Amino acid sequence: MTDALSDLARAHGVATAYTTDRGHRVDVTPDTLVAVLAACGVDAGTERAARAALEAHRSERAARLLPPCVLVRVPVGDGSGGRGASDRRAGRRGGPQDPGGTDTTPPLYLPEHTHAAVQLEHGGTVPLSPGLPPGHHTLHVRTPDGRQACAPLLAVPERLPAPARRTWGFLVQLYSVLSRRSWGMGDLGDLAELASWSGRELGAGFVQLGPLHAVEPGALPDPSPYRPSSRRFADPMHVRVEAVPEYAYLDASARPAVERLVERARQLNDSVLSGSSLIDREAVLDLKRRALRAVHDVPLSPGRAAAFAAYTEREGQGLTDHATWCALADVYGGAWRSWPAELRDPRSPAVARAREELAEAVDHHRWLAWITDEQLAAAQAAAVGAGMPVGLVHDLAVGVAPEGADAWALQRCLATGMSVGAPPDDFNPRGQDWGQPPWRPDALAAEGYRPFAELLRAGLRHAGALRVDHVMGLSRLWWVPEGRPPTEGTYVGYDRDAMLGVLALEAYRAGAGVIGEDLGTVEDGMREELAARGMLGTSVQRFEYLGGSTGRHGPLPPDQWRADCLATLTTHDLPTTAAWLSGEHVELRARLGLLTRPEAAEKAAAAAERDGWLAELARLGLLPDPGGEVAALHRFLRLTPARMLGVWLPDATGDRRPQNLPGTATVHPNWRLPVADARGRPVPLEELPRTALLRTLADVFADLEEESPHDPHDTDRAPDDTTENANANETEERHGRPGSC
Structure with a gap:
């Protein structure tokens, strides 16, 4: 690994080495660093490119009056206190964090006599001071020599209030x-x-x-x-269809078809509750989507229409993008990388035209949300x-x-x-x-x-x-670079603060x-x-x-x-407490071929772990418990x-x-x-x-x-x-x- 590649990686918060859970140091391969940097928009494919990228990064950083994003902590009246900001020191810069946990960007210091003002999130402009309200604001600065810059300023609470009770x-x-x-x-x-x-x-x-x-729509490869x-x-498959107000006003011509869907859903439900079948998300999703399309055809009352319009306005472009993707997925499938090339960019003219052509479907997906x-x-x-x-x-x-x-x-x-x-x-x-x-840490900070x-x-x-x-x-x-095993990955740091x-x-x-x-x-x-x-x-x-x-x-x-x-x-992701107490979780893993050592050894280790906890329960006087060992373990939790x-x-x-x-x-x-x-x-x-x-x-x-x-x-x-x-x-x-x- 060259010094240029190593320095460039660290400058972008990419770890050149890491420590395993056993305390062993592992050096990251140069190929991994080059691939990760490329994903961050940095060319390090050759020694010459890495040196040029490093020099450009240093020059850009030295010339920058403000970082991509500025962060200040402010008190929020919970007695925790806050650092706030001063007219020269505006808190911490936004940017990646060294994977070892050390912030790579120092506090921001503005030149003497710099004019700094904060445009507040909900309107108005105030001086940069410790009294900023929490929010997503914008910092504007102007130096005596006429340079100007602006950057997002995040005024965040020093500390969240603690729960009032257990x-x-x-x-x-x-x-x-x-x-x-x-x-x-x-x-x-x-x-x-x-x-x-x-x-x-x-x-x-x-x-x-x-x-x-x-x-994702369609067949679910992974539930x-x-x-x-x-x-x-959230996914509309979680909706209670009958609880949608418009369900009560289904047109007489549409109601029989929806009632047949309800009947099929009840049969599906009875099958799961009887133990005859497993939960089938695809079947549930299909039934609900068909029923909800019919419910969507019911005109909204004036009050409901106003509520829908208010929701759409509140969610803005994010909802429009989501509904547009859903409408396009209905046509082209859920894998957008295989769509026609002109539809892969949400801001392309082709997507704007498709949104107009699929306006009814886009509205339906907004309504579902x-x-x-x-x-x-x-x-x-x-x-x-x-x-x-x-x-x-x-x-x-x-x-x-x-x-x-x-x-x-x-x-x-x-x-x-x-x-x-x-x-x-x-x-x-x-x-x-x-x-x-x-x-991408840099893209997040820039926005x-x-x-x-x-x-x-x-x-x-x-x-x-x-x-x-x-x-x-x-x-x-x-x-992990796509196409490579997880062993060939590395840590990338974010601005934790x-x-x-x-x-x-x-x-x-x-x-x-x-x-x-x-x-x-x-x-x-x-x-x-x-x-x-x-x-x-x-x-x-x-x-x-x-x-x-x-x-x-x-x-x-x-x-x-x-x-x-x-x-x-x-x-x-873990065994239930009953299975852990009985040791059934080991037997299940053995049946599925998941054990990494002989079953007898796994069972002995599991039994020793369980017996250690039961001994602790006995030491605390929680056994014997009238509710059994499961209740005793929960009584242990209450003692914490x-x-x-x-x-x-x-x-x-x-x-x-x-x-x-x-x-x-x-x-x-x-x-x-x-x-x-x-x-x-x-x-x-x-x-x-x-x-x-x-x-x-x-x-x-x-x-x-x-x-x-x-x-x-x-x-x-x-x-x-x-x-x-x-x-x-x-x-x-x-x-x-x-x-x-």
């Missing part, structure tokens, strides 16, 4: 929670019922969901909700109306499908020819390739992070909190919280940064050990868990200082099947299982109130809201060194990522 709730995959009114999978009507019942009768404070993002077509818009948004709002209203302090917790996937709507509309901000993944580790020695294009802010805004609009999948990706991502700042800003404006999924390999300082900003992390019992999950030597006692987290026993406590809904019904077993899409029914009991019999929503184990677990968390959450900034309680070590050393990629689903 709370608990259910973790669910919505498709799996069917009622007898569903159309073959759980829908937003079912979600409203679940939230209303659990909030009122059980005292639950939230329902955390898997992603509800829009999926994973973590590989969406769009992260900004609107009615879905309405039912999301209704579900959150039901949750809040039931007394939930949080309500719905939506999930933001780490990326999008490379041929989907977002990849088409936002291609200017995505790295062409690259895929997100994970480096090799003990859990997956070949690494992981998730098949999703990453953000003031607006594309990122817009999808965050959408996810937070009808939520009390947002879970950010693989939150470490806001600091760095593992880029800016990415987390935008996340904090949108959460603050929505009055919502943030939960970062920070399982697996986490770079130094990331968890501490989340906590400092008032964002929660994720702690899972299976990974909480003294010394961390790699150097484990006994379960981490409950008082040593971190407070700033959502604590759970398991996740959608975690601000939010999650109950995986299948754990509450005794289900023994994993919703997802990473890497087994062809041999295991991932993402297609309804919530079931211990015998595998599906449990409809109507039976949940009569489920004894669920009631027992709800009793475990009774009166939890009366407990004040632990304040991690309380200096009277010194941090426990063992806890810090456990968090710092948790470096295994144990959590299955989207691409491995």
Whole structure:
């Protein structure tokens, strides 16, 4: 590797080496660096080109009066204080971050006597000062020698307000929670019922969901909700068709055909609930699309028409692009890279003409997005109306499908020819390739992070909190050149301060919280940064050990868990608690040929892990428990200082099947299982109130809201060194990522 290539890579936040989960240094190959730089618009194909690109980068940076984006932190009245800005020092520059965690761009200093003014997001101009309101503003500067420049200025909250009280709730995959009114999978009507019942009768404070993002049309090669077509818009297959107001006014000529679709949907639903078939998203989507086309033909009342127009105006160009892609996909298929060349650019004249020709279809897809948004709002209203302090917790996937709507509309901000993944580790020695294009750090900064802010805004609009999948990706991502194995990738850094700042800003404006999924390999300082900003992390019992999950030597006692987290026993990618206790998860992996060592050795290790936890429960006096070991483990969770406590809904019904077993899409029914009991019999929503184990677990968390959450900034309680070590050393990629689903 030449010095020019190495320096050029570092200048653009591209790692030239990385450290494995075992602490070994690995040098990145020059070919990988050249490919990654090319995806960022930088030619480094030869030594001469690399030197020229490096010199151009340095010259451009030296001549620039303002960076692409400026960030300031401001107080928001929560007592956290804020750095703000001064008339000479305007905060931090926007730009990539060194993959090692060190910001590559220093604070911005303006020349003496420079005139600086801020054009506010909602109008008006004010001097650059510490009193800026949070928002997406524009900084204008003029130097004494007449030079002028402007750049986006992000005024972001120093810290989000802390939750007022501890709370608990259910973790669910919505498709799996069917009622007898569903159309073959759980829908937003079912979600409203679940939230209303659990909030009122059980005292639950939230329902955390898997992603509800829009999926690709047509046959679904991968039913994973973590590989969406769009992260900004939810999928209409989650709509309760009968709850659309226009459904009641179907024309007499259209109603019989729709009623036949309803009857077929009920048969499909009965088949799933009887255990005769799995959840079939394609069938559900087909039935709902056909029914909703008929419902769309019903004229809107004046009030409804005004509401639709207001939604369309609010969503603007993003909705137009999404609806246009959907209309084009109906004609040419969902893989836009195979469309006619003139349609691959969303801003091309050909696309503008096609939008006019397909105006009716574009309007239909706008309408679908609107009615879905309405039912999301209704579900959150039901949750809040039931007394939930949080309500719905939506999930933001780490990326999008490379041929989907977002990849088409936002291609200017995505790295062409690259895929997100994970480096090799003990859990997956070949690494992981998730098949999703990453953000380009430079393009995001140049646009003031607006594309990122817009999808965050959408996810937070009808939520009390947002879970950010693989939150470490806001600091760095593992880029894999297309056509190469994950072992030939490298880390590319993002401006962590800016990415987390935008996340904090949108959460603050929505009055919502943030939960970062920070399982697996986490770079130094990331968890501490989340906590400092008032964002929660994720702690899972299976990974909480003294010394961390790699150097484990006994379960981490409950008082040593971190407070700033959502604590759970398991996740959608792990065995249910019943299966973990029985050892069935090892038997399942053995049947599928997934074990990397003899079955007897795997069973012995699993039994030792389980017995260690049971011994810890006994030490704490939680065994024997009248509710059994599952209840005792949840009582353990309550003893932790975690601000939010999650109950995986299948754990509450005794289900023994994993919703997802990473890497087994062809041999295991991932993402297609309804919530079931211990015998595998599906449990409809109507039976949940009569489920004894669920009631027992709800009793475990009774009166939890009366407990004040632990304040991690309380200096009277010194941090426990063992806890810090456990968090710092948790470096295994144990959590299955989207691409491995």
